[in-house]
Every structure is written in structure tokens, then in C-alpha cells.
Amino acid sequence: MWKWINSFAKPEKAYWLASAMQPYFFAIALLGLTVGITWGLVFAPADYQQGDSYRIIYIHVPSAILSQTAYIAMATAALVGIVWQWRTAFMFISAIAPVGAVICFISLFTGAAWGKPMWGTWWIWDARLTSQLILLFLYLGVMSLYLAFEDKQQGGKAAAIMALVGVINIPIIKYSVEWWNTLHQGATISKFDQPSMPAEMLWPLLISILGFVGFIGIITLIRFKNEMIIRDKHRPWVMQMFAENSELQRLSASKKEVN
């Protein structure tokens, strides 16, 4: 078992796994986003006090939750990279960091756009909003640390340490609305016993979250594969893969000529 997991430290094996997972994430993204967002924005009932404005929840909540999930994934890769010295783990960090940063920005932006009409303000320095902003800065910090080194391996290590240290922010974001007085309201759906939403509002939200999972997954996988090819472009497995590809192309081209 350990040996099998450890085999993904090799880029060729990880590349194969990423390619195998790609179609599933693509299907989930396409289905989840189309169904979840259409259902949420068009067919779900309006809220009793916020009216139609609450519908931004179908983008705000998935992006906010998954910006944290993506960070946990990045920090896990960082741990694996530092302790087990997997090369692929560092490549994964550089693949997911910009995706997480964009998702985090979307959550902050939609939150501000929602806050203005409902609360009456774009921004307030309460614990939830501030800690989510710190998450964005952590993502940007990891990205820039990775790029700041000439040597990719050193950059990867520095970025991994930063990603690991920043993981402390995740429970702070999650519990900020319980530990302190905030303008931001408490959690709606993570109260598993009874979510504070009727089913006809909750289902599209859950489907939309699933769609965001697929969307983030597919972009991360593509970036991950790219990163592996770029970093390993002089290694045999990449050269072999491209040699095979060009061989195939030549074959199909010559077939066309024959036809």
C-alpha cells in the first residue's frame, strides 16, 4: 500500500493519474455548475427577507468553502513534499495556488457585492471577512515565494513551508463567526443535523458546490500536468511521450495521404 502511494512521487505516474481523473472532474464540473447554478439562480424560491438578492449565495458559498478546501489540499501536498520529499507535491502546490487565489477572490468579491445591498456596506473589518482576506494573501504569498527563487526546488520548499504555516488560518475562518461578534452570519449548511435552509434552496447549493469541486479539480489537474511537463521537459518520460505523440501524428498524416 505504502509502496503504491509512494509511486506517485514519480511525475510519470502522477501524470497518468491526473489524466485518468480529468474526464470525471470535467463531467462533475459541467453537470454540477449547469444544474446547480441554473436551479439556484432561476428556479429556487426567493428568500423571505432578502428577496432575489440572496441568490448570490449559489456562487459565494461554494467559492468560500472551496477556497478553504483547496488550501487544505495545498497544505497537505506541502507536508508530503517536506517530509517525504516528493517532487510532484511541490509541482501540485504551484498548480493549485493560483486556482485557490482566484476562487478566494471570487468569494470576497461576491461577498462584497452581497454585503452592500443587504448589510449596507461593502466591507467591514470583522473576524470572518478579515480572516478570508488573509487567506487570499496567503495564496498570493505562496505563489510569489515559489516564483521568487531562481531554483525551482528551493522555491518549492519555501512555498511549502509558507503553505503549511498558513493552515492555522483555516480553523480561524471557520470558527470566526462563533468565537467573536461578527457582522457576518453563522454557518448555514455545515450544521449537519438541520441546515437552516429548506430543501428546495439547499439542493441547488449542494449541487453547485459539487460543480465548483469539479471546476477547481479540472483546472488544477490541467495546471498540474503542465507543470510536470515543463519541469521535466528534458527527462526521458516526457520526451518519450512526445515522441510517441508525434509518431502517431505522423502515422495519421500519412494515412490521410494514402486515402
Place this chain on the structure above:
Amino acid sequence: MNPRRKQRLISVGSIAMLITAAVATMLYALQDSIDVFYTPTEILQGKQKTGQKPIVGQRLRIGGMVVEGSVSRDPESLAVSFDLVDTGPIVTVQYNGILPDLFREGQGIMATGILQTENLIVAHEVLAKHDEEYMPAELAEQLKGIKHVKPTDAGY
């Protein structure tokens, strides 16, 4: 696990624990400042843990529920006054401006202003704090007996 990996795991783990402890103590020390508002009880009786009370003339934020039947609007101007409550004590807020759409009696409200007397705040900003519950209008009326009317339509 080979010894080198074990050593790295131990050092990563201990650094993580140190940082967690550092952040936890920092947040603990700052807890009063991280609260974005005082509740009416805290204004009159002081913060629960430190007993620290705001002084008259201090600029602060207050958060609480609007007391039913306490909203009074000056018919000639935008001036409005209402009472906020959390678990007992009541603080009155006076405000001159447009109320947010979510404002209604029983709604959570946050106001920024200056403490004039022990329990009177003159606010220059009123924000609405809604809860985490969402439901269609019919359900809200059925379950909670709430019918939300925009402040402009409610006449205050």
C-alpha cells in the same frame, strides 16, 4: 519510516504546534478588539471576561435586536430612533439617515456611533445583520410569523 523522514515529520509537527500556540495566545489576548461590536449588555455591564465598560463619548459599534414597537420616525425628517436588546438591558439608538432594506422590528442591527449617555447612542451608520436562515416568504410566515416589509413600505 526511515529516520530522516521521521526527523523531518517531528520537526514539522513541533513547529506547527509552536505556531498554533503562538497564534492562539495572540488571538486570546486580542479577543476584545476582534469583536466587531458591543452588545447592549456589554455596554451597560461591561465585557463578560474583562468587565471593561465603554465610556461616555467613546465611538463604538453596537449590535442587537430591534425591540418590537420601539421604532419611532420623525414624520418631518429622516431622524429615527429605536431600541436594541440582546439578553436584557436596552440601549437606545438615534440615527439620521436611510435605513438598510433588511431593517425591521426583531431584526439584528449593527450601528456605529458615539455613546452619549450610559444607554443612548447617536449613530452615523446603521447596518443590518441577518441570520443564517433562508426560507421562502410563505414558509417564513407559517413558521415564524414574520412577514418582511421594506422600511420604506413600513413607514419608518
